[in-house]
Structure formats: structure tokens, C-alpha cells
Amino acid sequence: MKIAVCIKRTPDSESRFKIAPSGVAIDETGLKFDIDDFAGYAVEAALQINEKAGGGETVVYAVGPDNVQETLRKAMSMGADRAVHLKADIVPPDGLAIAKALAAELKEGGYDLVLFGKQAFDSSAGVVGTATAELLGIPAVTAVSALSVAGGKGDARRELEGAAELVEFPLPAVVTIDEGVARPRYPSLKGIMAAKKKPLETKPAQLGAVRVTMKKMELPPERPAGRIIGEGPAAVAELVRLLQTEAKVL
Amino acid sequence: MANVLVFAETRGGELRKVAFEAVTAARQLADATGGGEVHAFLAGPAGISAKAEQLGKHGADVVIVAESAEFAQFARESIAATIADRAKAGAYRAIVLGFSAQGRDLGPRLAARLDLPIASDVTEIAVEGDTLVVKHPAYANKVTTTLAVSGPSAVISVRPSAFTAVEAPRSAKTETVSASPASGATVTVKEVIEGAKGRPDLGEAQVIVSGGRGLKSAENFKLVEELADAFGNAAVGATRAVTDDGWRPHSDQIGQTGRQVSPQLYVAIGISGAIQHIAGMRTSKTIVAINKDKEAPIFKVADYGIVGDVLEVVPALTAAVREARKS
Ligand SMILES: Cc1cc2nc3c(=O)[nH]c(=O)nc-3n(C[C@H](O)[C@H](O)[C@H](O)COP(=O)(O)OP(=O)(O)OC[C@H]3O[C@@H](n4cnc5c(N)ncnc54)[C@H](O)[C@@H]3O)c2cc1C
Ligand SMILES: Nc1ncnc2c1ncn2[C@@H]1O[C@H](COP(=O)(O)O)[C@@H](O)[C@H]1O
Numbered sequence: 001m002k003i004a005v006c007i008k009r010t011p012d013s014e015s016r017f018k019i020a021p022s023g024v025a026i027d028e029t030g031l032k033f034d035i036d037d038f039a040g041y042a043v044e045a046a047l048q049i050n051e052k053a054g055g056g057e058t059v060v061y062a063v064g065p066d067n068v069q070e071t072l073r074k075a076m077s078m079g080a081d082r083a084v085h086l087k088a089d090i091v092p093p094d095g096l097a098i099a100k101a102l103a104a105e106l107k108e109g110g111y112d113l114v115l116f117g118k119q120a121f122d123s124s125a126g127v128v129g130t131a132t133a134e135l136l137g138i139p140a141v142t143a144v145s146a147l148s149v150a151g152g153k154g155d156a157r158r159e160l161e162g163a164a165e166l167v168e169f170p171l172p173a174v175v176t177i178d179e180g181v182a183r184p185r186y187p188s189l190k191g192i193m194a195a196k197k198k199p200l201e202t203k204p205a206q207l208g209a210v211r212v213t214m215k216k217m218e219l220p221p222e223r224p225a226g227r228i229i230g231e232g233p234a235a236v237a238e239l240v241r242l243l244q245t246e247a248k249v250l
Numbered sequence: 251m252a253n254v255l256v257f258a259e260t261r262g263g264e265l266r267k268v269a270f271e272a273v274t275a276a277r278q279l280a281d282a283t284g285g286g287e288v289h290a291f292l293a294g295p296a297g298i299s300a301k302a303e304q305l306g307k308h309g310a311d312v313v314i315v316a317e318s319a320e321f322a323q324f325a326r327e328s329i330a331a332t333i334a335d336r337a338k339a340g341a342y343r344a345i346v347l348g349f350s351a352q353g354r355d356l357g358p359r360l361a362a363r364l365d366l367p368i369a370s371d372v373t374e375i376a377v378e379g380d381t382l383v384v385k386h387p388a389y390a391n392k393v394t395t396t397l398a399v400s401g402p403s404a405v406i407s408v409r410p411s412a413f414t415a416v417e418a419p420r421s422a423k424t425e426t427v428s429a430s431p432a433s434g435a436t437v438t439v440k441e442v443i444e445g446a447k448g449r450p451d452l453g454e455a456q457v458i459v460s461g462g463r464g465l466k467s468a469e470n471f472k473l474v475e476e477l478a479d480a481f482g483n484a485a486v487g488a489t490r491a492v493t494d495d496g497w498r499p500h501s502d503q504i505g506q507t508g509r510q511v512s513p514q515l516y517v518a519i520g521i522s523g524a525i526q527h528i529a530g531m532r533t534s535k536t537i538v539a540i541n542k543d544k545e546a547p548i549f550k551v552a553d554y555g556i557v558g559d560v561l562e563v564v565p566a567l568t569a570a571v572r573e574a575r576k577s
Contacts, residue, residue: 013506014525017392026393037507093397096361096368121506124388125370127358134362139327139435142355145500159501160351161453161509162445165324169437179490179507180500211367211404215383216396223532226539226549232558233566239538240570242554247536249457249515250481250574 001056001112001149003046005080006102006128007039008091009064009071010121017219024214035071035184038117042175044182046115047079049149057081059109063101063205064091077187077195086205094212095127101205102128103135112171113154118143118178126176133174141169145180251284252343257333258290258305258313259352261324265301267454268348268408270308270415275375275408276346277309277418282377283343287311290422291336293329295322299424306422308415313422318429323439324352327432330359335430337364342403344382349407350453361405368405369397373412382406390506390529410453411512445501446486449478452504455485457515460504460531461497462489464520464541464560468497473564474519480571487511489527505530520560523548540564 011017011031018027035043043060050056060075062068063086072083086101106114114136116129126142133140145164146157154173158165159180187195229238243250256276258269273290280286290310292298294317302313316332318325337345337360345360347353349371361368374385382399384406399406452458459481461474471492478484488498490505504511506529516534521527523539523546531537532551539552540563549555556563 011389013390013529017389019393026389093395094367095358095370096366099358099362122389124386124390125368126354127361127368127370130355130358131362131368134359137434139437140355140359141437143351158351160442162449162451162501164443164445164499164501165439166441166443167437167439170435173435178500179503211400212369213398213400214395215398218394218396220387220391220394223537223551224553226537226552226555228544228549228555228557230556232556233562235556235558236563236566236570239554239556239567240574243515243536243538244574247515247553249536250571 001050001053002110003050003056003113003115004059004061004106004109004111005039005042005046005075005115006061006132007043007071007075008036008117008120009033009062009068010036013037013121019217019219023216025217033067033071035074036117036120036122038119038177038179040184041179041181042115042117042177043075043078043080044184045147045177048182049113059084061086061102061105063088063098065089069200072200073195074187076198077191078185079191082199083201085200085202087202088205088207092207092210092212093123093214094210095123095125096131097207097210099128099131099135100208103132104206105203106132107136113149114172114174116174116176118176129174129176136174139169139173140176141167141173142176143178144175145178147175147181251286252280253286253289253340254280255289255291255337255340255342255345256310257345257347257353257356258292259348259350260292260294260298260301263294263298265304266350267415268350268353268410271410271413272346272348272408273305273308273310274415275413279344279346279375279377286343289314289340291333292316293321293332295319302422302424306420307417309418309420310422311420313424315424315426316429317426321429326355326359327436328429330356330363331430331432332427334360334363336427344403345405347405347407349409353407357405357407366403366405367399367401369399370407371409372406373409375406391510391532392529450483450485452485452487452502452509452511455483455513457481457484458487458511458513459484459517459519460487460489460521461492461519462521463491470561471497473560473568477517477564477568477571480568480575482575489521518548518552519564521548522546523551
């Protein structure tokens with residue numbers, strides 16, 4: 001199957017963040033960057049689908065400055081066949097603008113399946129995949145935790161709040177990947193070497209008008225330092241007293 | 251002065267908590283523009299119009315009702331088409347939804363169909379001239395962003411529990427619209443698997459009791475269930491270690507890649523407090539942790555910690571909570 005996966009370059013989620021002096025960006029010094037978590041699951045899902053089918057092509061796309069090429073190479077070292085870099089000076093917090101750039105490029109791609117992460121770690125928005133599907137005029141299956149495709153159609157499980165939904169959809173389709181589908185593999189040394197020779201094409205991103213912009217970034221207030229009130233079952237009485245009188249939640 | 255359109259989410263024929271929160275957010279936004287109207291969009295099977303009154307009570311001036319047999323399920327494409335058609339006719343300052351499973355799905359569809367800018371998972375909305383200024387916790391709640399959304403209209407989804415639903419009674423007029431058909435191929439719902447009955451959803455619960463690998467086995471999770479029962483209407487959550495091992499379904503997972511929750515009380519049982527777990531529960535009002543390792547990072551965020559074996563402490567706590575709630 002011909003599968004496209006759209007991936008974002010995001011900082012490692014374990015990092016401690018600082019705000020840059022500009023006040024509208026994070027300070028990137030010392031941060032490690034990688035494929036955003038959910039998009040990483042999407043890359044793995046695509047590779048597994050094509051491996052199982054014994055053929056096909058997996059193409060990865062990223063919108064952003066030149067540093068996203070490193071992220072695209074990482075996906076190719078996992079096994080993606082080629083990459084398309086849609087070059088933009090910055091990645092705006094405008095999900096629809098990014099979707100427009102991706103849709104313009106994917107439209108003529110002839111893909112059976114276009115995969116996205118459910119939401120990117122940095123923007124935490126969950127916009128780009130579904131918006132791209134609408135722009136392409138194909139079904140969007142969002143927040144999928146299990147996926148199988150065969151015979152021109154797909155089956156997926158979606159987690160709802162306190163319930164799950166089993167859905168069926170025709171291909172081509174966009175699927176946004178939640179946790180549960182697949183954990184990303186680590187690239188092998190052979191994979192890393194091979195990725196250096198795989199094709200990476202660069203084109204300008206057609207973002208269009210950017211209407212959502214960053215006005216301010218700040219760190220949320222720290223929680224007050226925790227306190228240990230005691231040890232073992234003997235501490236339970238004091239806990240219940242605090243929950244009643246201090247926290248007033250009981 | 252401008253009107254605001256709000257999606258009044260239902261499931262199983264009932265309005266959800268997030269629907270009232272979204273209506274409240276829409277009311278605030280309409281008032282901030284100088285007193286526009288709130289138009290609530292209510293879709294469901296025949297008879298759903300009976301819910302219009304509840305929306306009026308929370309500040310809707312008009313309830314737009316779309317009744318159709320297919321809306322008994324979440325027919326995403328035709329719901330999006332129907333809202334989009336209505337929005338085109340309305341010149342709304344914004345379309346407001348909840349950042350729930352349904353709202354996450356519909357928001358970007360509406361933004362793309364109507365070519366509107368979108369801001370997701372918003373905790374505050376302000377109007378500054380012709381710009382909407384919104385707060386959005388990003389980087390898995392580690393950075394608070396303030397975004398400027400420009401243009402005459404926009405799609406805004408609000409974080410569940412960030413806006414407290416308040417009553418602002420209006421005698422809402424009801425208006426019926428017919429369902430617009432989906433324009434292309436669609437997703438078909440084959441089955442809805444309902445979760446555990448008798449427990450509130452994690453996003454709606456006042457109290458969440460959550461278990462980690464420190465419980466040692468799936469069987470011991472009954473200690474978590476029993477404590478949740480003792481609190482009354484509590485939900486049960488879990489860490490990824492637990493959902494990975496299949497002790498609990500993925501839908502129970504709390505954290506960066508699971509659900510993000512803010513209950514009044516969060517009780518962490520045998521949970522180490524990995525950064526990805528904390529990302530999902532750090533905005534809880536009060537946090538209690540029980541862990542045998544006094545160095546566990548969960549104690550850094552816990553208002554009240556008990557160092558001890560969960561197999562001993564939790565049954566004692568369950569009994570004490572039961573006792574406390576009796577009197
Ligand atoms: C990209 C990514 C995303 C992730 N997303 C999430 C997420 O959404 N949610 C999430 O939870 N995790 C997530 N994780 C995993 C996370 O890093 C941790 O591995 C996980 O939260 C650990 O779960 P735990 O606390 O149950 O287990 P452990 O870390 O194994 O902790 C068990 C704790 O139980 C204590 N304990 C053991 N026995 C007892 C006893 N008898 N009595 C009392 N205490 C005891 C131990 O001291 C320990 O602190 C993610 C990881 C990555 C890389
Ligand atoms: N700049 C980008 N380039 C390529 N894919 C992206 C980009 N931004 C977001 N995506 C994809 O869209 C998903 C959702 O992102 P978001 O809507 O920003 O939460 C991500 O997990 C990626 O799969």
C-alpha cells in the first residue's frame with residue numbers, strides 16, 4: 001500500500017522547559033528533538049502494515065525549517081522509503097495553515113492511507129490530521145487505538161470517554177493515531193546507514209495566511225512542594241482528617 | 251456585538267457535562283463582544299429537542315435542533331456538514347465546542363470546511379478588538395501558551411472542566427434545521443463498547459483513584475475499585491505500565507498519552523510519578539500518594555503522602571473513608 005505519514009519535530013517530552021527571552025518560544029538550548037510521540041506510533045503503524053503486506057511504499061512528510069530533515073532521516077532509518085520536506089521558516093501554531101501545506105502536496109500523491117499523530121506534543125492541539133482529511137475530501141478516522149486495513153477498507157477502534165467505538169471506513173482515508181496501535185522501533189545501524197542514501201526532496205510549504213500566532217509563553221505555576229504525612233496504615237487517620245478539614249474533599 | 255454558535259454535545263440522548271461548560275464559555279464570549287446571542291446546536295434522534303430547555307437555562311438564546319435517525323450515533327461527517335451549513339448562514343464570531351472525543355473530531359473539520367482559524371483545548375477566552383486571545387496549555391501542560399486568533403470568526407474548543415457551567419436562564423427559542431448529508435465517503439460506526447457501568451467518566455469525576463504497577467497484579471486492582479466505591483461516585487484511572495500489562499484498558503490511562511484530568515481529589519496508589527504520568531494529573535486540586543518508596547517522584551507533587559505498602563495502607567484507607575462518609 002502507498003502510505004504517507006506526516007511527522008512533526010518536537011522536543012523530548014521528558015525535558016525541563018525554559019522560556020526564551022523573546023517570551024514567545026521555548027529556549028531550545030540543550031533540548032533533544034525527535035519525531036513527536038504519536039506521529040512516531042504512526043510511522044511504526046505504516047511500516048508494519050507494509051511489512052505485513054510484503055510491499056508498498058511509506059513516505060514521510062514534515063513542514064518546517066531545515067532542522068526537520070533530521071527528523072525525516074530518523075523516520076527513514078526506521079524504514080520509511082523516502083521523505084518530503086516542506087520548507088517553512090517557522091512552524092506556526094496554526095494547525096489549519098499546516099494542513100493546507102500538507103494537503104496541497106498530498107493531493108496528487110495517490111496514497112491509500114495518510115497517517116498522523118492524534119496530537120503533537122508541543123502544540124497539543126490535534127488539528128492537523130483531521131483538517132488535512134477535510135481538505136483532501138477523504139474520510140478522517142481520529143484517535144485510533146487499533147487499526148487494520150485490507151481489501152480497500154479499514155477497521156479501527158477509537159477510544160471515547162469511558163467507551164470505545166469500532167468503525168469501518170473506505171480507503172483512501174486519513175487516520176490519526178492514538179497510543180495502542182504500535183510502539184516505534186529503534187533504528188538499526190543498518191537502517192541508519194541506509195537512510196543516508198534514501199531520497200529526501202525539499203519544496204516550499206504553501207502555508208497560506210497564518211491567523212493563529214503565539215502571543216506569550218509561560219511556565220505554569222509550580223505545585224506547592226509535597227509533604228509526607230506518615231508511614232503505613234497508622235497514617236490513614238491523619239490523612240482522612242486532612243481530607244476533611246484542610247482539603248475539604250471528604 | 252456578535253453571536254456565538256456552540257455545539258451542545260450529547261451521548262445516548264443526554265447532554266454531556268462538557269456541553270454546559272461550552273455553553274457557559276459561549277455565553278461569556280458573546281457577552282464580551284457586547285451582548286450577542288448564543289445559538290446552541292443540538293443534534294440527535296427524534297425527541298432530542300426536549301433537551302433544549304436545559305440549554306436555555308445555561309444561557310442559550312436559540313437552540314438549533316437537528317433531528318435525524320442517523321444522529322443516534324456520532325455521525326461525524328453529517329453533523330459537521332449540518333453545523334457548517336448553519337454557520338455559513340449565521341456570521342458567528344466563533345463556533346465553540348468542548349475538547350472532548352467528539353469536539354476534537356468536529357473542530358478541525360469545521361475549521362477546514364469553513365476556512366476558519368482554530369484554537370484547541372482552551373482554558374480562557376478574551377476579546378481584544380478583532381482578535382480572540384486564548385490560553386492553551388501546551389507541551390502536555392508544561393507550558394501555558396497565549397494565542398492570538400485573528401479574523402472575523404474562529405473555531406474554539408474548550409478544555410473540559412476549565413469553564414464551570416453556570417446557569418444564566420433565557421427562554422430559548424427553538425429552531426429546527428434538517429440534517430445536511432455527508433459530502434463524500436464516510437466512517438461507519440459498527441459498534442459502541444460501553445465502559446464500566448456505574449462509574450463517572452474520568453473527565454467528569456470529582457474523585458479519581460488511580461493505580462500503578464506497585465499494585466503488583468491485576469487482581470489487586472480491586473483495592474483501587476473498593477477505595478473508589480468508598481468515595482462514592484469516583485472514577486478509576488491507571489498508569490501506562492498498568493494499561494501496557496493489560497490490567498486495565500487503555501481508556502483508563504492517565505498522562506501525556508492518556509487522559510488529562512483535573513479532579514478535586516486524585517489518589518495515586520503504587521504510582522512512581524513519571525513525568526508523563528504527572529503531565530496528565532498535575533492540575534488536580536488535591537493529590538494523595540501512597541508508595542513504599544519515600545523517594546518516589548510522585549511525593550513531590552502530592553499534597554499528602556503516605557509511605558507504605560499499598561496492600562496494607564489502601565484497605566485501611568478504604569475502611570476509614572467509608573466510616574468518615576457515614577457520619
Ligand atoms: C512517550 C511516552 C509516553 C508515556 N505516556 C504515559 C502516560 O500517558 N501515562 C503514564 O502513566 N505513563 C506514561 N508513560 C510511561 C511512564 O514513563 C512510566 O513508565 C509509567 O508511568 C510508570 O507507571 P507506574 O508508576 O505504574 O510504574 P513504576 O514506575 O514501575 O512505579 C511503580 C511504583 O510502585 C511502588 N511500589 C511497588 N510496590 C509497592 C507496594 N507494595 N506498595 C507501595 N508502593 C509500591 C514503587 O516504589 C514505584 O514507585 C509514557 C512514556 C513515554 C516514553
Ligand atoms: N509541521 C508538521 N509537519 C508534518 N506533520 C505535522 C506537522 N505538525 C503536525 N503534524 C502532524 O499532525 C499531528 C497533529 O498535530 P497537531 O494538530 O499540531 O496536534 C502530528 O502528530 C503530526 O502527525
